[in-house]
Amino acid sequence: MSTTDPQPQADLARLVDPARLASAFFADNEPVLQSFPLIEDIAVPVFGNSRLWPCHAYRKPANLAPSMWVVNVGIDDPVWNLRVREMVMAMFNPTHPAVQAAGVSLRPDPANPSTCLQLALKLHDLAKWAAETGLPSDLGQWETDSARWWVDKRRGVRSPATVASYVGVIKSLYDLGPVLSGGGLAADPWPGQSARKVAGYKPQDVKTENIAPEVWFPLIRAAWTYIRDFAPDILRARDRYQQLKDAARHTTTERLAEIAEKYLADERNPIPLHTELSLNGRPGEVHWTMLSLMMGFPTRLKAFQGNHHRAFTPQLRRSIEEAARTGRALPGGLLAEYALVTLEDGTEQPWHPGLCPRRLSRELLILRGACYIFIAALSMMRDNEVREITRGSVVEHYGAPAVASRKRKLDPDQPVAHWWITEPVAEAIAVAEQISWHPVLIFSSASQAWDTGVPGRGEGFDSGDALKDFIAYVNRGTAHHGLHIPKGRVTPHMFRKTMSMLTAEQPGGEIALGIQLKHVAVRALANRTTDGYGAADTNWAKLLDKAIENAHFTRLSEFYDAHHAGQSIGFGPGAANLAATFDAIKDSATKLVANGVARQGDVNVEYDLLRKAGISLRFGKLNHCLFDERNPTGAKCIENAIVPEGHTGPLIDRCQPSRCANSLIAPEHLPPWQAEHGSLTKQLAVKKMAPCRRAALEQQLIEVEAVIARGRGQ
Numbered sequence: 001m002s003t004t005d006p007q008p009q010a011d012l013a014r015l016v017d018p019a020r021l022a023s024a025f026f027a028d029n030e031p032v033l034q035s036f037p038l039i040e041d042i043a044v045p046v047f048g049n050s051r052l053w054p055c056h057a058y059r060k061p062a063n064l065a066p067s068m069w070v071v072n073v074g075i076d077d078p079v080w081n082l083r084v085r086e087m088v089m090a091m092f093n094p095t096h097p098a099v100q101a102a103g104v105s106l107r108p109d110p111a112n113p114s115t116c117l118q119l120a121l122k123l124h125d126l127a128k129w130a131a132e133t134g135l136p137s138d139l140g141q142w143e144t145d146s147a148r149w150w151v152d153k154r155r156g157v158r159s160p161a162t163v164a165s166y167v168g169v170i171k172s173l174y175d176l177g178p179v180l181s182g183g184g185l186a187a188d189p190w191p192g193q194s195a196r197k198v199a200g201y202k203p204q205d206v207k208t209e210n211i212a213p214e215v216w217f218p219l220i221r222a223a224w225t226y227i228r229d230f231a232p233d234i235l236r237a238r239d240r241y242q243q244l245k246d247a248a249r250h251t252t253t254e255r256l257a258e259i260a261e262k263y264l265a266d267e268r269n270p271i272p273l274h275t276e277l278s279l280n281g282r283p284g285e286v287h288w289t290m291l292s293l294m295m296g297f298p299t300r301l302k303a304f305q306g307n308h309h310r311a312f313t314p315q316l317r318r319s320i321e322e323a324a325r326t327g328r329a330l331p332g333g334l335l336a337e338y339a340l341v342t343l344e345d346g347t348e349q350p351w352h353p354g355l356c357p358r359r360l361s362r363e364l365l366i367l368r369g370a371c372y373i374f375i376a377a378l379s380m381m382r383d384n385e386v387r388e389i390t391r392g393s394v395v396e397h398y399g400a401p402a403v404a405s406r407k408r409k410l411d412p413d414q415p416v417a418h419w420w421i422t423e424p425v426a427e428a429i430a431v432a433e434q435i436s437w438h439p440v441l442i443f444s445s446a447s448q449a450w451d452t453g454v455p456g457r458g459e460g461f462d463s464g465d466a467l468k469d470f471i472a473y474v475n476r477g478t479a480h481h482g483l484h485i486p487k488g489r490v491t492p493h494m495f496r497k498t499m500s501m502l503t504a505e506q507p508g509g510e511i512a513l514g515i516q517l518k519h520v521a522v523r524a525l526a527n528r529t530t531d532g533y534g535a536a537d538t539n540w541a542k543l544l545d546k547a548i549e550n551a552h553f554t555r556l557s558e559f560y561d562a563h564h565a566g567q568s569i570g571f572g573p574g575a576a577n578l579a580a581t582f583d584a585i586k587d588s589a590t591k592l593v594a595n596g597v598a599r600q601g602d603v604n605v606e607y608d609l610l611r612k613a614g615i616s617l618r619f620g621k622l623n624h625c626l627f628d629e630r631n632p633t634g635a636k637c638i639e640n641a642i643v644p645e646g647h648t649g650p651l652i653d654r655c656q657p658s659r660c661a662n663s664l665i666a667p668e669h670l671p672p673w674q675a676e677h678g679s680l681t682k683q684l685a686v687k688k689m690a691p692c693r694r695a696a697l698e699q700q701l702i703e704v705e706a707v708i709a710r711g712r713g714q
Helices: 009-014 078-092 097-101 113-132 144-152 160-175 195-199 213-247 253-265 288-294 306-311 314-328 357-379 383-387 423-435 463-476 492-503 538-564 573-594 603-612 667-684 691-711
Strands: 052-054 070-072 271-273 329-331 340-342 348-350 394-397 400-404 418-420
Touching: 070 113, 078 113, 113 160, 144 160, 160 195, 213 288, 213 357, 213 423, 213 463, 253 314, 271 288, 271 314, 288 357, 314 329, 357 383, 357 423, 357 463, 357 492, 383 463, 383 492, 394 418, 394 423, 400 423, 463 492, 538 573, 538 603, 573 603, 667 691
Parallel strands: 271 329
Antiparallel strands: 052 070, 340 348, 394 400, 400 418
C-alpha cells in the first residue's frame, strides 16, 4: 500500500478476523499508531486486524521501500498471533494506559515500524520452530533452556549483531509478559546480561569495510566530473529536447513530405545521426525519430515509420542522407558542442559522442547517481539522511553552508538538524534539485520519463542500484571521457565509514578533505586511530601519511618562496631561526650550481634540500611552532612541566606565544590577537572590578600586546 493510495479506515476494519483471540489489554477497534504524528487522510490499522498492519500514516524514511513499513502479524496459530499483536502494540504505544498499568517499563518513544517488522519476522520464526520441536504455545510451560536453544542455533551462523537481535526477542517475551494475555516467559534466560553481552557483540568492532583507496579516488573524481563538467551539457540537452517537444505540432499525412523538403532546403538545419552509444540504430545512420521531432512532428507521430513512411519518396530519404554526409550531421541531434576532456595520451575530445533523447534519459539517471555518491561521500551523512534531503534545504548555519533536515509534520518537538557541507557538496545538491521530479525530495525519479513525457511516480530511487549503475556506466564510456573506476566493493553505507576513518572523529582530529578535492583546504590529521568507524585502516595508512607529508611540505615551500621573494614570513626568534635555515639551503643550492652538480634556476634542487633539512614546523591559527624534538631547548611549554609518558612534541595547552623562542608570529596571526586586545581593553574599562581580577586581565593584556608587537616586528 502506498501513501498516494490510502486504504479507507472501513476497509481496514473489515480485515479483522472474527476467529481471533480477544486481548485482555487492547480493544479490537483501537488504532495501532496512537503515539505517532500522522499524515492526514491515511488510514491507520486497528488492533483487531490479525494479518497486516500498514503504517503509511506515519511518514516513511525515503530510503525504505513501502513494504518495509508494513508489519506482518499474521501467524496462523491464534495464540502466537495475539502475542505478536500485543507485543507490537505495546512497543508502538509505550505510554498506553494498559502498558503503564501492567508495570511494563519501555522507552517513552514509540518503536520504529521497521523495528517492529523485524521483531514480527523473528517471532514468526520462533513460532514455527516451537511447533516443529513440540513446544506448547503457552510460554509459561517452556523450560529456560528452550529459548536458549533457539538462539544457540544461530551462533556461528549469524553475526554477533544479528544474534544479539534474536536474544532481544527472547528478552522481550519476558519483559513484556505482564501485558501479554497469555503471559510471557517465566524467567529471563540470561538474567543480568545485556543482549549484546550474551551474543558477544562489541559495537566498536565495526564490520563495515572502508572503500579501497584505489576505488575511492576514481569514484569521487568521476562523480565530481559529472557534476562540474558534464551536468551543464546534460541540462542543456534536456532543455533543448523540451523545446523541441513544446514546438511540435500535429499535421496531416499529405503535408509530411512538404514540411520535410522545406526543412531540408534550409542548409542551417542539421541532420541527427545515431552514435556508438545510441540505444538503437547503427552509428552514422540518420536518426529518423529524432529528425521527425526536429522537423516539428510530435514524437508519437513517428513520421518516417509505420504507415507514414509512404509519404517520403526514396529520393527524399537519399537527399537527407546525402545532406548528413556533406557536413550537416549532428550526432545525437540535441547538442552541437560538448565539454572537452583530456585523455591519458594528452589529446582532447568531447566527453560524449552525441546525446539523443533516449541516451539523455540515461545520462540524467547517471547524473543523479553522481550527485548521490558525491554528497554521501563528502558530507558524512547516512544513507537515510541523504535520501531525506529536500528542495531548498541548503542554508547558512553559523556562517557556513549546511543541509537542514526535513521537518516532520505534526511533530513540533523534533529539532531541525544541520550537517555542515563544503561548497562542492552544495553544488551537487543544486544539480540534484534540477533533475528531480519529486515535489519535495531531491533523490527521486530523475526529471521525467522521456519516452512518454509522464512524470515519474513514487520515490523511484534506490541508493545501491544508483551506485552500481554509475560505476558500470562510467566504465562503459571510458574511451570517450577517460574516466574509469577500478573493480572493488562499494555500498552506500561504506561512504560514511570511509569518511569517518579519513576525518578520524576524535577530539583534536581535523578534516582532510584536501586529499580528494584540490580546492578544499588540506589539513593534517592530529590522530587517525579511533574506535569504531574512525579506526585506522592499513590500506589507507601509507596514503594518508603521504598526503599529510605533502600538505606540510606544500605550506613549508610557500614560506620558503615568500622569504626569498623578500616577503615577511613572521617575527620573533622562531622566524629568525627559520629564515637562517632557508638562507643556508639557498647557499647550498648555489654551491651545487657553482660545482656543476645542478643547473642554474632549478628550483627542484632547492626543494629537495628543503625536504632533507627536516624542518619541524607546526602551523597554527594563533602562531606557528618550531619545536624540534631533537633539540627542545627554549620551549616554554615543557619548562617545569610533567610530560605524560609516551608523549612527543610540544604541550599545546601550555603554549606561550609571546615568550617562547620557537614561536613564529606571522602577519596572518594578528587579527585574532587584535580582537583579543580589544576585548581585554573593553573589560578593563569597567570601573567596578575585584583587584585580583583586574590584575589578571592587565597581565593578560601585557602578553597580548607583546605578541602584537612581535607580529609587527617591533
